[in-house]
Amino acid sequence: MKSSKRKSKSSKETDPGETTSIQNIQDELRLRFSQNAPSPSLHGYxxxxxxxxxxxxxxxxxxxxxxxxxxxxxxxxxxxxxxxxxxxxxxxxxxxxxxxxxxxxxxxxxxxxxxxxxxxxxxxxxxxxxxxxxxxxxxxxxxxxxxxxxxxxxxxxxxxxxxxxxxxxxxxxxxxxxxxxxxxxxxxxxxxxxxxxxxxxxxxxxxxxxxxxxxxxxxxFLNNYSYENFCDICMSYLKIESKPVRCDFIKEWNKQVEKLSKDSTVRDVLQQQFQFNKDIRALHHILMYVVCQLNETRPFPTPSDFVEAMKVTSTDSKSAMLHGISILELCLIIAMKHLTDIYDGEPFNFEMVYSEYAKFAQKRSSMQMYEKAVVLKAFEHLLALELVKSTDGSGTRIQKEYRLMSLLIHPSQITDALQKYPQCPTEVKQWASTSVI
CATH class of the missing domain: 3.40.50.300 (P-loop containing nucleotide triphosphate hydrolases)
Structure with a gap:
């Protein structure tokens, strides 16, 4: 008797009808999130x-x-x-x-x-x-x-x-x-x-x-919908009304979606996304990740899927780029940050950055002091990565060492990058967190 119950339970987990329903739902939602199909509802406009x-x-x-x-x-x-x-x-x-x-x-x-x-x-x-x-x-x-x-x-x-x-x-x-x-x-x-x-x-x-x-x-169209509208939009994208899927599975699916709309973890994720970016296409990226996690053993989305989706989709590209630059380039970024703080966001030039870097390197005996030509090459690499940009325009004839520049990285991104930078020297971290030397 026990063995027959186990057998029926395992057969239910791999029910072909349920597998087909999950695949159909995934296909429909992927199409919806890829914007090849009209939105199920409009809010706020x-x-x-x-x-x-x-x-x-x-x-x-x-x-x-x-x-x-x-x-x-x-x-x-x-x-x-x-x-x-x-x-x-x-x-x-x-x-x-x-x-x-x-x-x-x-x-x-x-x-x-x-x-x-x-x-x-x-x-x-x-x-x-x-x-x-x-x-x-x-x-x-x-x-x-x-x-x-x-x-x-x-x-x-x-x-x-x-x-x-x-x-x-x-x-x-x-x-x-x-x-x-x-x-x-x-x-x-x-x-x-x-x-x-x-x-x-x-x-x-x-x-x-x-x-x-x-x-x-x-x-x-100025994204004037509220947070509650944003939550409604999210859930309307997840709800299913198509006929190819089994009716009983659709009912259970929509019931689970309704539960998610009231879950505190999901609402926290949506609140974070709403404050960061109201763009519905950004919301599509989160929902696409959630839907792609579905399978026969997990036929319905869970709050943990939303948390993981937020981590994956909210990766800061500039912070990630900072993880791959050299220590010298990282020092130049910190020098620019200090200059931006000193002059209240005003542009700076290479000579100013080099002066800040030189003061730091000379006070830290463990840090190697690079020649000016090497530092300039590192500075130009940051310019090529578009972490720094010229404010004088491309047609200017000003010598490159004196061309005015602005930093395109927020201080919080620099802090985040330093925490995750592999084997970052302690003095560099301290320099970034303290006032100008």
Whole structure:
């Protein structure tokens, strides 16, 4: 009897149905965290979403032309919100048949010719364009829009989404932006131009003629959700509603997720992440690690998974770089730290750094005093690692020893690096923790 119970228990642990359910959940959540699927919910941007929804819907349903800039830091949900609006609009059969969408990215479409080819491809007008020759960019774009007109001479509404909008402002004469805004303003064709950018000063990049044709509508996404919203977003990403997974397993999964949302350890991890970075994509990295730990013996996430995920994802890259530099370079970093403290954040030059280093090395008989040329080479290596940067610009003719520099490392990162640095001399640690010698 006991042996049969053991057998049934072991068979339950390796239940093929449960294994398949775990794999299905992992596949779905990985897809969700890799941003290839829309977010299950939106939080904190109801007003902004409503403004954009009304604007785009008027173009899609009544043919009203519009232009707008969506501005906010990376990972604040700008593109995700636009995708959810488009997906909601095309649920209407009339809008789905008429509304066309063109997505451009300033990092990919680096000039107007490439952008025009991409517009032609997405509108599926390669055959219509053929080998025709046009005198200007405006004529070509207008021909493409005219080609979309049907028998009643009414053109299909087009939604233009320009990701990395500030990069398009660097195109020669800003021709693409000028023509799109001009068409939107003059109602030559029903289009809605939505620029997406993280630069708050993007308007200043536009030429006067482009500004005159832009509507100056701006919608800001400023990560204004609360900590509770952040926790809700986290749990909404973990919850499952798909049908391929067994219903009983889904219920148990969502029940465990609900428990996690109330667990003090998990909430501490989320609180730490919220204070450090509100970017939802950073949250994705934590959740991706948690989901990847699932297996047949551990089918549900645990609080310890969140703690470990936070340790892995919050590794400071600059502190890690400091672990690999030489003792001499570490001494130069400490000298720069002292100079930054003395002069209240003002720039310094190599001669000042060398003077601080020399005073330290001369007072410590156990420390080797390197020649100035060797120290300069170490200083240049720190510059190449981008731990230090020049404030004079690349075109300056000032001798490199006197070029003004600023330190790109926070004092807390230096302290952390010294604690973990392998076989760091005691006097170096003491020098870093005390005031300037």
């Amino acid at each position: 109801e007003k902004e979403r409503g403004q954009l929804f009304d604007l785009i819907k008027r173009t899609a349903s009544t043919g009203e032309s519009n232009s707008v800039l969506v501005i906010g830091p990376r990972g604040s949900g700008k593109t995700m919100t636009l995708n959810s609006i488009y997906n909601e609009l095309i649920e209407d059969d009339n809008i789905r048949e008429n509304l066309l969408q063109v997505k451009l990215n300033g990092l990919l479409q680096t000039d107007d010719k490439i952008a025009l080819k991409e517009i032609t491809r997405q509108l599926q007008l390669e055959n219509t364009l053929g080998d025709k020759v046009f005198g200007s960019f405006a004529e070509t774009l207008q021909f493409l829009l005219d080609a979309l007109k049907c028998g009643s001479q009414s053109s299909k509404p087009i939604l233009f989404i320009l990701e990395e909008f500030d990069m398009f402002a660097h195109h020669k004469n800003q021709t693409l932006l000028y023509n799109l805004f001009d068409i939107a303003q003059s109602d030559q064709a029903p289009i809605c131009v939505v620029g997406v950018t993280c630069r708050l000063d993007v308007i200043e990049l536009l030429e006067k003629r482009v500004k005159s044709r832009f509507s100056h509508r701006q919608v800001y």
